[in-house]
Amino acid sequence: MGIKWDEFFVTGDPLIFASQIGIALTLIGALAGITYFKKWNYLWTEWLTTVDHKKIGIMYILMGVLMFVRGGIDGLMMKGQTAVPENGFLNAQHYNEVFTTHGVIMILFVAMPLLIGLMNFVIPLQIGARDVAFPQLNALSFWLTFSGAMLFNISFIIGGSPDAGWTSYFPLAGKEFSPGIGNNYYAVALQIAGAGTLMTGINFVVTVLKMRTKGMTLMKMPMFTWTSFITSIIIVASFPIFTVALALMTFDRTFGTHFFTISGGGMDMLWANLFWLWGHPEVYIVVLPAFGMLSDIISTFARKTLYGYKSMVISIVMISVLSMLVWVHHFFTMGNSAAVNSFFSITTMAIAIPTGVKVFNWLFTMRKGRIKFTTAMLWALAFVPNFVIGGVTGVMLAMAAADYQYHNTLFLVAHFHYVLIPGVVFPIFAGLYFWWPKMFGYMLNERIGKWNFWLFVVGFNVTFMPMFFLGLDGAVRRAYTYSAETGFGPLMMISAIGSIILAAGFAALVYNIYWSARYADRNIGNDPWDARTLEWATATPVQHYNFASLPEVTKLDAFWHMKKNDQLQPLKEDEVEEIHLPSNTWIPIYMGVVFGISGFLLVFEWTIAAAIAAIGIFAGLAFRSFDYDEGFHVHKDEILETEGIWRKGANKGVKNHVS
Amino acid sequence: MDQHSKGFPISHVIGFFMSLVLTFGAAWVALQTSLSMKAVMWIIGTLAVVQAGIQLYMFMHMNEGEDKVANNINIIYSAFIAVVIVAGSIWVMTSGHSH
Numbered sequence: 001m002g003i004k005w006d007e008f009f010v011t012g013d014p015l016i017f018a019s020q021i022g023i024a025l026t027l028i029g030a031l032a033g034i035t036y037f038k039k040w041n042y043l044w045t046e047w048l049t050t051v052d053h054k055k056i057g058i059m060y061i062l063m064g065v066l067m068f069v070r071g072g073i074d075g076l077m078m079k080g081q082t083a084v085p086e087n088g089f090l091n092a093q094h095y096n097e098v099f100t101t102h103g104v105i106m107i108l109f110v111a112m113p114l115l116i117g118l119m120n121f122v123i124p125l126q127i128g129a130r131d132v133a134f135p136q137l138n139a140l141s142f143w144l145t146f147s148g149a150m151l152f153n154i155s156f157i158i159g160g161s162p163d164a165g166w167t168s169y170f171p172l173a174g175k176e177f178s179p180g181i182g183n184n185y186y187a188v189a190l191q192i193a194g195a196g197t198l199m200t201g202i203n204f205v206v207t208v209l210k211m212r213t214k215g216m217t218l219m220k221m222p223m224f225t226w227t228s229f230i231t232s233i234i235i236v237a238s239f240p241i242f243t244v245a246l247a248l249m250t251f252d253r254t255f256g257t258h259f260f261t262i263s264g265g266g267m268d269m270l271w272a273n274l275f276w277l278w279g280h281p282e283v284y285i286v287v288l289p290a291f292g293m294l295s296d297i298i299s300t301f302a303r304k305t306l307y308g309y310k311s312m313v314i315s316i317v318m319i320s321v322l323s324m325l326v327w328v329h330h331f332f333t334m335g336n337s338a339a340v341n342s343f344f345s346i347t348t349m350a351i352a353i354p355t356g357v358k359v360f361n362w363l364f365t366m367r368k369g370r371i372k373f374t375t376a377m378l379w380a381l382a383f384v385p386n387f388v389i390g391g392v393t394g395v396m397l398a399m400a401a402a403d404y405q406y407h408n409t410l411f412l413v414a415h416f417h418y419v420l421i422p423g424v425v426f427p428i429f430a431g432l433y434f435w436w437p438k439m440f441g442y443m444l445n446e447r448i449g450k451w452n453f454w455l456f457v458v459g460f461n462v463t464f465m466p467m468f469f470l471g472l473d474g475a476v477r478r479a480y481t482y483s484a485e486t487g488f489g490p491l492m493m494i495s496a497i498g499s500i501i502l503a504a505g506f507a508a509l510v511y512n513i514y515w516s517a518r519y520a521d522r523n524i525g526n527d528p529w530d531a532r533t534l535e536w537a538t539a540t541p542v543q544h545y546n547f548a549s550l551p552e553v554t555k556l557d558a559f560w561h562m563k564k565n566d567q568l569q570p571l572k573e574d575e576v577e578e579i580h581l582p583s584n585t586w587i588p589i590y591m592g593v594v595f596g597i598s599g600f601l602l603v604f605e606w607t608i609a610a611a612i613a614a615i616g617i618f619a620g621l622a623f624r625s626f627d628y629d630e631g632f633h634v635h636k637d638e639i640l641e642t643e644g645i646w647r648k649g650a651n652k653g654v655k656n657h658v659s
Numbered sequence: 660m661d662q663h664s665k666g667f668p669i670s671h672v673i674g675f676f677m678s679l680v681l682t683f684g685a686a687w688v689a690l691q692t693s694l695s696m697k698a699v700m701w702i703i704g705t706l707a708v709v710q711a712g713i714q715l716y717m718f719m720h721m722n723e724g725e726d727k728v729a730n731n732i733n734i735i736y737s738a739f740i741a742v743v744i745v746a747g748s749i750w751v752m753t754s755g756h757s758h
C-alpha cells in the first residue's frame with residue numbers, strides 16, 4: 001500500500017491542471033444537459049442497456065472517435081515538443097507518459113473499437129442475420145472495453161500515467177524501476193478491456209459459423225465477413241497470451257512475485273517474448289478487418305466482383321498462420337541465437353507474399369472498372385501506395401542484421417505509422433463514409449469529405465516521411481529532446497507542421513459528422529452507392545429486426561445479383577412472421593461499472609477493497625444465471641408498417657442512387 | 660452417439676484398453692526402470708500426448724456428427740498454437756545469450 005494521499009490527484013503541472021478542470025466541467029455539463037433535456041430514460045433504454053448489434057457498433061465507433069481525439073492530442077504534444085531542439089514544453093517524464101498513453105490508446109482504444117464497431121454493425125447484416133450469436137455477451141464486451149478505456153484514461157489526472165512505453169518492458173516496468181502506481185493502470189485496464197475483446201472474438205467466430213442465412217456458404221461470404229472471421233480466430237488464439245502476461249505483471253507489481261525480475265530468479269525477457277507473442281498477431285487483428293472493408297469498398301466503386309476471391313481467402317488464412325510465427329522480429333537485437341533470428345527473419349519476409357497477393361488483387365479489381373471517386377473510394381486508393389511504403393520498409397526491418405541499424409530509431413516509428421495509418425485508419429475512414437448512411441440514414445458530406453481526405457493524407461505524409469530520414473540519421477525513438485548540433489531540427493520542424501495539417505484533416509471529419517447530422521439529405525434510399533452485399537438490401541437506417549424475411553443467397557455479391565436478375569422480392573404479407581428478439585439488459589453495463597471500480601482499487605493496490613468490490617462481479621454473474629428473460633416478439637403489424645414505409649416508392653427495394 | 664447405441668461399442672473398448680496400457684506403461688517406465696530422468700520425462704510425456712489423442716477420437720466423438728471437420732481443424736489449430744507458444748518460447752528464451 002503506502003499510497004500518499006496528497007499524490008492521489010496529479011498536481012503541479014499546468015497542462016494537467018487545465019485538463020482536470022476541463023474534464024470536471026465537461027462531466028458536470030453533460031450530466032446537467034441530460035437531466036435538463038430529460039434524456040436519461042432515452043439514454044438508458046435505447047443505448048446503455050441495448051443488446052442490438054447495430055447500436056453496440058455505433059457506441060464502439062463513438063468511443064473510438066473520442067479516443068482518437070485523446071490519442072491525437074498526445075501525438076501533437078510530442079510533435080510540439082520535438083519541433084525544435086532543446087524544447088522545454090514537455091519534460092522527460094511527461095514525454096514518457098505521453099508516448100506510452102498515445103501508443104496504448106491508439107492501438108487498443110482507437111483502432112480496435114473502431115474496427116470492432118464496424119464489424120458489429122456490418123457483419124450480421126452482411127450474412128443476413130438478425131443479430132450476433134450471443135447478443136448479451138456482445139454488450140458485455142463493449143462495456144468491458146469501455147470500462148478499461150476509461151480506467152486507462154483517468155490515469156493522467158488521478159495517480160499518474162504509465163510511462164514505460166506501450167510495450168512496458170521489464171525490468172523498467174517492474175516495481176523497482178517504476179515504483180509509482182502508473183504502470184498498474186496499464187496492467188489492470190488492459191486486462192479488463194482485453195477480456196472484452198476476447199469475448200468479441202468468440203462471439204464473431206460463432207456468429208459467422210452458425211448464423212449465416214440460407215445459401216451463404218463460406219465461399220460466398222463477403223470479404224469483410226471473411227477477414228473479420230479470421231481476425232476473430234486470431235483474437236481467440238492470441239489474447240489469452242496477453243491475459244496471462246498481464247496477470248503475471250500484476251502479480252509482480254502488486255503481490256511481490258518475481259516472474260519477470262532477474263534478482264528473484266525470474267526472466268525479464270520473458271515479458272518481451274509473451275508481449276510480442278500477442279503483440280504481433282494484434283497487428284494483424286487490426287489490419288485484416290481493414291483489408292476486408294477495402295475489398296468490399298473497392299469492388300463496389302470499381303463496380304466489379306472482387307478479383308481473385310479464392311486467392312484472397314487463401315492469403316488471409318496464410319496470414320493467420322504466419323502471423324503467429326514472426327513475433328521475435330520485435331526483439332532481434334536482444335541477444336537471440338543466430339538460428340532464432342534467421343528463422344524469424346524468413347517467416348517475417350514470407351508474410352509479404354500473401355500481403356502482396358492481396359495488393360495485386362485490389363489493383364486487378366480496379367483495372368478496367370468504371371471507378372466512382374467517392375470519398376470512401378479515395379481512401380481506398382490512397383491506401384495502396386502509402387501502405388506499400390509501410391510494407392517495403394517492413395521487409396527492410398525484417399532483415400535481422402540490418403535491424404541492428406534501424407532498431408529503436410524514428411525509422412521504425414515511421415514504418416509502423418505507415419502501416420497503421422494507411423492500413424487501419426484510412427480503411428476505417430473509408431468504412432465510416434461507406435456505411436454511415438446505413439447507420440444513420442444520411443450520408444457524410446462528400447465535399448467536406450474531400451477536405452478531410454486531402455488534408456489527412458498530405459498531413460500524414462509530411463509528418464511521417466521525414467521520420468524515415470531522421471531515423472537513418474540516428475534519431476532515436478522515445479527521446480524527448482535533442483541538441484541543435486545533431487542537425488535534426490529542420491526535418492523535425494517539417495514533421496511537426498505536417499502533424500498540424502493531419503490534425504486539421506481529422507478536425508474536418510469531426511466537422512463533417514456535425515454538419516451532416518444537421519443538414520444532410522435524409523431521403524437517400526436503402527442503397528445509395530449501388531452496392532453489392534446484403535446489408536444494402538434492407539432499410540436505411542436499418543430497422544431493429546434487420547430483415548423482415550431472411551434473404552436467400554445463391555451467389556457471391558448476393559445483393560448485386562438480386563438487383564441484376566430482378567430477384568428482389570416484394571414482401572408478401574402472408575409470409576411475414578413474428579420476429580423473436582432478445583430484450584435489453586442492465587447486467588453488461590453494471591458489470592462494466594463494477595469491473596471499473598474493482599480495477600481502480602486494484603490499481604491503487606487496495607487489494608482488500610478491490611476484493612470486496614469484486615463480489616459485485618460475482619453478483620452480476622449470479623443475476624445472469626437466474627435471468628429467465630426469453631426476449632420479446634415483434635408483431636406482424638409493426639413489421640408490415642415499418643416495411644411499408646421504406647419500401648414505398650422503392651423500385652423493387654432500390655431508391656435513387658447518389659454518387 | 661446414435662451409431663454407438665446399437666451393437667457392440669468396439670471403439671470404446673479398444674480405447675479403454677489402450678488407455679489402461681498407456682497409463683500402466685507410463686507408471687512402469689517411471690517406477691520400474693532405471694532410465695535417466697530426462698528419458699523418463701520424454702517417454703511419459705509422449706505417452707500422455709498419445710493418450711490425449713485416443714481420448715479425443717475414441718470417447719469425445721471428434722470424428723462424428725456434422726461438425727467433425729470443424730472439430731478436427733480446431734484441434735489441429737490449437738495444437739499448433741500450443742506448440743508455437745510453448746516450444747517457441749523455450750527455444751527463443753534459451754538458445755541465445757539473453758537468458
Ligand code: HEM
Pocket residue numbers: 071072075076078079099100102103104106107110111164165166167413417420421424425463476477478479499502
Ligand atoms: C494522429 C496522428 C499521429 C501522430 C502525430 C503520431 C505521433 C507519434 C509520435 C511522435 C510518436 C513517438 C515517437 C517517439 O518515439 O518519440 C508515436 C508513437 C507511437 N504511435 Fe503514433 N502518431 C499518430 C497516430 C498513431 C496511430 C493512428 C497509431 C496506431 C493505430 C499510433 C501508434 C503509435 C505507437 C504504438 C507508438 C509507440 C509508442 C511507444 O513508443 O511506446 N500512432 N506516435
Ligand SMILES: [Cu+2]
Pocket residue numbers: 279280283326327329330
Ligand atoms: Cu510484428
